Every structure is written in structure tokens, then in C-alpha cells.
Amino acid sequence: MSISENTANNGVNVEALIGAREALSEAPDAAKFTWRATCKWMNGTHSHSVVKGFYGLGEEQNHRTSFEFDADHPEVFASEDNGATPVEYVLVGLASCLTAGIAAVAQYRGIQLRSVQATIEGGMDIQGILGIDSDVRNGFDGIKIHYTIDADATPDEIKALVAQSQKRSAVFDIVTNPTNVNVEVN
Amino acid sequence: MGAGRKVTTVIVGAGHAGLAMSRCLAERTVDHIVLERGGVANSWRTERWDSLHLLTPNWQSRLPGFAYEGDDPDGYRTMSEVVAFIDAYARAISAPVETNTRVTSLSHDGDWYRVETDRGAWDSRSVVLANGACNIAHIPRVAEGVPAGIATLTPMDYRNPGQLAEGGVLVVGASATGIQLADEIHRSGRPVILSVGEHVRAPRVYRGKDIQWWMDKAGVLDERYDEIDDIVRARKVPSMQLVGTSDRKTLDLNALRDIGVTLRGSLAGIRDGKVLFSGSLRNQCALADLKMNRLLDTIDDWARENEVAGEVDPPHRLEPTVVDDAPALGLDLASGEIKTILWATGYRPDYSWLNLPVLDRKGQIIHDGGIIAKAPGAYVLGLQFLRRRKSSLIDGAASDANDLADHLLSFLAGSSGSARGIAAGQVAWRSSILEQR
Numbered sequence: 205m206s207i208s209e210n211t212a213n214n215g216v217n218v219e220a221l222i223g224a225r226e227a228l229s230e231a232p233d234a235a236k237f238t239w240r241a242t243c244k245w246m247n248g249t250h251s252h253s254v255v256k257g258f259y260g261l262g263e264e265q266n267h268r269t270s271f272e273f274d275a276d277h278p279e280v281f282a283s284e285d286n287g288a289t290p291v292e293y294v295l296v297g298l299a300s301c302l303t304a305g306i307a308a309v310a311q312y313r314g315i316q317l318r319s320v321q322a323t324i325e326g327g328m329d330i331q332g333i334l335g336i337d338s339d340v341r342n343g344f345d346g347i348k349i350h351y352t353i354d355a356d357a358t359p360d361e362i363k364a365l366v367a368q369s370q371k372r373s374a375v376f377d378i379v380t381n382p383t384n385v386n387v388e389v390n
Numbered sequence: 391m392g393a394g395r396k397v398t399t400v401i402v403g404a405g406h407a408g409l410a411m412s413r414c415l416a417e418r419t420v421d422h423i424v425l426e427r428g429g430v431a432n433s434w435r436t437e438r439w440d441s442l443h444l445l446t447p448n449w450q451s452r453l454p455g456f457a458y459e460g461d462d463p464d465g466y467r468t469m470s471e472v473v474a475f476i477d478a479y480a481r482a483i484s485a486p487v488e489t490n491t492r493v494t495s496l497s498h499d500g501d502w503y504r505v506e507t508d509r510g511a512w513d514s515r516s517v518v519l520a521n522g523a524c525n526i527a528h529i530p531r532v533a534e535g536v537p538a539g540i541a542t543l544t545p546m547d548y549r550n551p552g553q554l555a556e557g558g559v560l561v562v563g564a565s566a567t568g569i570q571l572a573d574e575i576h577r578s579g580r581p582v583i584l585s586v587g588e589h590v591r592a593p594r595v596y597r598g599k600d601i602q603w604w605m606d607k608a609g610v611l612d613e614r615y616d617e618i619d620d621i622v623r624a625r626k627v628p629s630m631q632l633v634g635t636s637d638r639k640t641l642d643l644n645a646l647r648d649i650g651v652t653l654r655g656s657l658a659g660i661r662d663g664k665v666l667f668s669g670s671l672r673n674q675c676a677l678a679d680l681k682m683n684r685l686l687d688t689i690d691d692w693a694r695e696n697e698v699a700g701e702v703d704p705p706h707r708l709e710p711t712v713v714d715d716a717p718a719l720g721l722d723l724a725s726g727e728i729k730t731i732l733w734a735t736g737y738r739p740d741y742s743w744l745n746l747p748v749l750d751r752k753g754q755i756i757h758d759g760g761i762i763a764k765a766p767g768a769y770v771l772g773l774q775f776l777r778r779r780k781s782s783l784i785d786g787a788a789s790d791a792n793d794l795a796d797h798l799l800s801f802l803a804g805s806s807g808s809a810r811g812i813a814a815g816q817v818a819w820r821s822s823i824l825e826q827r
Contacts, residue, residue: 232751346716364680370673371588380669381658 212356216311234261250276250286291326291344298375299324299349305369306353315361318354347379394504394511397423399798401518402496402505404430404487406453406476407772408520410787412485413454414795420802424485425507427492431476433522438469440550441574443634444784445566446602451784453479454791464600466634493521497745498765516767516798519755523773523782525740529733530562535660540723541730545571548732551578557729558582560665560721562657564589565628568734569641573633575732576651583721583728584646586671587656591678591711592630594640596686597693598703601632608692610685611780612789615759625775628736643675643711654717665721675711683707739773760794767801769794 228235237260243253256270274287288296299322310317326344331337353362370376399415401408404426415422429435444451449463456479467475480487488509495506496517505512527544536542541555545567551574561572564586576582592601605611615621633641643653655668690705721728741749748764750756755770759777762768771790772782780786 360680360683363676364684367673367677367680370670371677376670376673380655382661382666 212311212314212316214307214311214317216308218308218311221308221312236260246274246286247284248276249281249283250274291328294344294379295324295326295347298347298373298379301373301375302349302366302369305373306351306365309365309368309372310355310357313361313365315365316356318356319352320354321352322349324349392511394506394513397421397512397514398802399423399516399518400425400503400505400512400514401520402493403520403522403772404480404485404489405433405520405522405772406431406451406479406784407522407787407791408518409476409480409483409485409487410453410791411518411520411771411795412487413456413483414791415798416483416485417454418795418799420795420799422486423512424487425491425493425505425512426487426489429489430480430487431473433524434469434472434476437524437546439545439548439571440469442469442570443467444472445630445632445634446783446785447600447634450602450606451475452788453784454483454788456482464638465636493743495743495745503767515802517769518794518798519744519768519770520772521739523739524737526738527733528736528738530657530735532657532660533731533733535663536731537663537723540728542733543730544733551575551580554578554580555729556580558727559730559732560585560728561732561734563587563734563736564631564643565734565736566630566632569631569643569646570633571732571734572646572651573641573649576646576649580730581650581652582646583652583654584643585654585657585665585667586643586674587668588628588674589643589678590628590630591642591682591708592632592640592685593642593682593708594632595638596689597705600638601630604689604692605685605779606785607696607698608689610688611778611783611786613779615775615777615781621775624779625773627774640708642708644709647712653713654721655719660723663723665723667717667719667721669719671717672713675713679708679710760790761797767798769798 237258239258241253241255243251245251251274253273253275254270255267255273257264257266259265273293275290275293276286277283277289278285303320303322306320307317324347326347328344329337329340332340332342351366353365355362355365357365398420399422401411401415401422401424404412404424408424408426409430412422412424426432443466445466447464447466448458448460451458451467458475479485491507491509493505493507495504496519497504497506502513502515503517505514505517527546529542529544533542548571554575556579558581559575560583561568561575562585564572564584568584572582572584594601596604602611615624618624631642633639639645647653653671655671656674657665658668659666686705686707693699693702693705738753739755741753741755746762746765746768748755748757748762748768755762755773756764757770757773757776760769760771760773762770770776771794772787774782776782776786777790777793778786781790
């Protein structure tokens with residue numbers, strides 16, 4: 205496929221992404237990014253997080269504005285439900301990452317999207333986090349995502365968009381593969 | 391450094407690629423020598439497992455001026471048959487091979503390449519690296535976490551299941567090598583867990599014809615490196631899941647699952663003696679099924695346009711790869727379930743002897759279709775998708791060697807694009823080298 209023949213418009217600047225890929229393959233240090241968030245305890249299980257700055261392309265960067273997130277637990281956990289639960293943020297992260305990827309891959313492949321809808325659910329046995337049964341893990345025992353996509357493409361081409369998006373997704377990788385986590389105090 | 395023996399071109403490696411180049415240079419009256427660390431077809435002789443058969447059918451090993459003439463064109467050569475075939479080729483073309491001559495260093499000094507070997511030095515105007523793409527078995531860094539008590543080996547060391555301890559075997563990697571060894575080892579009574587990452591699925595026979603026949607006929611194998619979207623990506627695509635057997639069986643993940651091989655995701659890490667598998671198995675299989683169906687669509691389109699319908703069976707599709715709902719994500723190496731880990735995680739060329747500034751930050755040669763611009767007069771052959779999709783096949787050597795021999799000849803004549811900057815006064819002198827033979 206040649207990009208110049210691409211008439212699809214999903215609002216993704218593929219030329220810029222391809223340009224970035226070419227530039228960064230010549231300058232791999234500029235490809236090293238650090239993403240950040242700060243998190244402040246409010247009360248009970250309620251916390252308030254802010255995302256603003258990150259590092260990339262060799263220097264400090266900022267979002268256009270700061271983004272703020274309240275996390276809490278629902279009332280069935282005897283909490284005040286001031287925000288989504290942290291595990292729901294993980295689902296949001298995964299679904300939004302895959303959805304962004306679908307748009308980018310579709311643009312690159314010249315496929316016009318009309319609508320993309322995802323429902324995502326993660327199963328969890330809370331005997332793990334409650335310490336009832338040490339054989340039960342804390343996290344999800346599995347995640348299911350269902351996409352409904354309307355696009356100018358065959359069913360297999362649409363499946364290939366979703367598959368390729370998983371292949372290139374940061375959050376899919378984070379969720380499916382282990383990551384070292386270092387937590388320091390004071 | 392004393393003077394070496396002088397020759398116009400040194401070819402490193404007397405496998406099918408180096409010999410094809412030898413033949414192409416001989417046709418162009420370029421005097422040359424082929425340096426081989428062992429015997430002709432050394433890797434095929436010494437670095438393959440016992441049961442391996444070539445993945446391409448007999449008819450499909452067409453070397454310059456040489457082809458299969460036996461009565462089993464659709465069969466797949468054993469390794470000793472491959473060695474005999476390449477040996478016969480070396481004799482047929484009277485290739486000037488120096489066997490048991492290991493190149494220890496290749497460097498550049500002025501207009502000459504200096505090729506040091508364990509049997510003396512050669513000085514040459516040009517060099518062709520035909521030492522192969524599979525000199526070193528690649529082992530991922532996570533292997534450092536394998537606890538003591540678990541035996542590990544690579545396909546380079548593996549010969550047959552008999553050399554493995556009784557008990558379970560974790561085979562890491564599901565390309566042609568991994569699936570063949572998983573099949574053979576599991577059938578030997580050693581239960582196999584197969585760790586599956588990115589892979590390329592294909593039927594051995596499609597519509598009554600070998601998949602290689604279709605890819606050859608439909609021009610898929612002739613696709614050029616400068617005509618496809620993403621050559622960097624194409625050069626990294628894993629080998630197709632194929633095996634060469636007399637019953638021409640398809641060996642895919644479904645077939646392995648049917649005999650009891652356990653499928654797991656790619657090996658994401660080893661932590662505290664526990665293997666962690668990725669949760670991406672389902673997507674890896676979906677990608678491979680979709681990719682295979684695109685290939686079969688291409689074949690069907692070609693068959694329709696070229697009216698071969700009468701000669702072949704009707705189109706069909708394979709069952710999608712069956713994946714468990716929740717494949718286990720961990721494997722405790724202390725449990726005794728696994729005694730051996732076999733790393734079928736790819737091969738790399740060995741350039742440890744190459745003292746030329748031509749490698750990228752990943753240690754791979756920077757080249758344009760085999761032409762090494764940073765070292766005018768140096769060429770590389772036999773790498774994946776070097777110039778065509780078939781470049782790494784025996785059948786791919788002929789056209790690549792022809793193209794590069796043409797370029798080499800024009801380099802020697804001083805007229806090549808990538809030999810720009812060579813002083814005009816050197817041209818006549820360079821031509822005289824050609825005539826010294």
C-alpha cells in the first residue's frame with residue numbers, strides 16, 4: 205500500500221508516526237520515554253492522581269493540560285466510591301490503548317473506520333486481595349474484550365487490525381508480560 | 391603484516407550461496423577463491439539434527455547451471471542428500487574451494503581487503519560474505535535465570551531425543567525448528583511444553599500442491615526487497631512452520647496439540663525458578679491464522695487468474711488454531727515436570743571475524759540488497775530477504791548471486807554506483823587485476 209493513495213481519514217497522522225519511526229531508529233536514545241503520575245492519599249481508600257509531565261525525545265515534556273483521576277472503591281467495599289477502582293483504570297488503560305492502536309493501524313492500512321466500540325471485563329476472585337486463600341492471585345484471573353467495529357474492510361481485515369493492535373500495544377504487553385516494579389519509601 | 395596471496399575476489403563460505411557466486415564469477419572470468427572453514431556444505435554436515443529434511447522440495451534447489459535430476463522431485467532431501475547435492479555442485483563447477491581454512495579476520499587497507507585465515511592470508515579487491523545466516527543459535531537473555539539442575543541446549547547441539555534426559559522438555563520457539571523438535575521429542579516419550587511466540591503457519595500441501603510450488607509459481611518468492619512496504623520487518627519474519635516428510639504432513643500447532651504437546655505463550659521471563667509465559671498466546675495464533683489465510687487468498691487469486699483450476703484441488707481453509715481458554719502462565723522449574731529446556735529461538739550470523747565498520751547497533755550488516763556500501767567491493771549473500779523473499783533458500787542463491795556478480799564486475803571496472811569516488815586513474819590498474827588470472 206502506498207500512503208499517498210490512502211484516502212481513509214481516521215484522524216491519525218500516520219505520516220508523522222512513520223517519520224518518527226524513521227527518525228528514532230537513527231537516534232534510539234530519543235526513543236527512551238519515561239511516563240509519570242503522582243498520587244496523593246485523600247481519605248479512606250480514596251486517592252487523587254495527577255498526570256502532567258513526562259520525558260521523551262531527549263527532554264522534559266508536558267501534556268497540554270494536567271489530567272486528574274480519583275480512585276476509590278465502591279460502597280460494597282464499605283468505601284465512599286469517589287472514583288473508579290484502580291483495577292478499572294487498568295481496564296481503561298488496556299481498552300484505550302488497543303482502540304488507539306486500531307485507529308492507527310487502520311489509517312496505515314487505508315481502512316476507513318466508522319465506529320469502534322469495546323467492552324472490557326476482568327474477572328477477579330477477591331479471596332486473593334482479602335488474604336482468604338493464598339492460592340488465589342490478587343489480580344485478574346483473565347481479561348475479556350469484545351470489539352464491535354464498523355469499517356470499510358472485510359471481516360478478516362478487521363480481525364487483522366485488532367490483532368496487529370494487540371501486537372504493538374504497550375498496555376497489552378504490560379498486562380500480559382511481567383514487569384519489574386521497584387517501590388521505595390521516603 | 392606480510393603480503394598475502396593475491397586474488398581478485400575472496401568468497402567466504404562454500405555452501406550453496408558461496409558456490410553459486412563462484413559459478414557466477416567464473417562465468418564473468420573474475421578470478422576468485424572460496425574459503426571454507428570445514429568441508430563443502432559444512433553447516434549442513436555438522437550443525438543439523440539427525441532427522442532434518444530440507445523444507446523445500448527437491449525440484450526447488452536450482453543453482454546456477456545445476457538442478458535436481460532424480461526421480462522424486464516432490465521429496466525433501468535428508469541432510470546427507472543436501473551435502474551430496476552441494477558437493478556434486480562444487481565438483482560440477484570446479485569451484486576453487488580451499489577447505490579447512492577458517493577466516494579469522496577480514497579488514498580493509500587502502501584498495502585491498504586483507505583476509506586472514508588459519509592457513510595464511512589473502513589480499514583481494516573484493517569479498518563476498520557467504521558464511522550463512524545461521525552460524526550461532528540465539529539464546530534470549532532470560533535464559534540467565536534458568537536454575538541449576540535443568541539441562542539446556544540449542545538446535546546446534548541437538549541431534550536426537552536420545553541425548554535428552556527422560557522427563558519433560560520445554561521447547562522455546564515455534565518456528566520450523568521448534569515445531570519439528572517438539573514433535574520428535576514428544577513422540578519419544580518426553581512430554582513437551584511448547585512456548586509459542588510470533589510464528590508463521592502454513593499447510594505443507596495446499597490444493598494438492600506443495601506450498602512452495604504455489605509461492606514459486608505465484609511469484610511470492612520472487613518479491614523484491616526494494617518493492618515491499620517494510621523490508622526491515624520482512625527480514626525478521628520467522629520461518630514458516632514446515633517439515634519435510636514423505637507423507638508431506640502439515641505440522642502446525644493443532645497437529646502438535648493433537649499428539650499431546652502443551653501450548654503456552656512466549657517465554658516472558660524466569661523468576662525465582664519459575665518460567666513466566668506471556669498471556670498473548672491467543673493473539674499470536676490469531677495473527678498467524680490471519681496471515682496464513684492472506685497467503686492462501688493470494689494463491690487462490692493467482693490460481694483463478696492463471697486458470698490452473700483443472701490441475702489443482704479446490705480451495706479450502708485450515709481449522710483455526712485451537713487455544714485453551716486460559717493457558718497456564720507459570721511453570722515451576724523446581725517441580726521436576728521439566729528436565730530440559732531447548733532454545734529454538736532463532737539463529738544469527740557470526741561476524742566476530744569481521745573487522746569492517748559495516749555493522750549496525752544490533753550487530754547486523756548494513757547492506758542494500760547485499761551490496762555493502764560502507765565497504766565498496768564487499769557483498770553479503772544468503773541472508774533472509776536479502777534481495778528477494780527466497781534469498782535464504784537454496785533456490786534463492788542463483789538470482790541473488792547473478793545480480794551481485796554483475797555489481798561486483800562493475801565495481802572492479804570502476805563504474806559502479808556504489809564505487810563512486812574511486813579515482814579514475816585506478817580503473818585501468820583495476821582492470822589489469824581482472825586479467826591476471
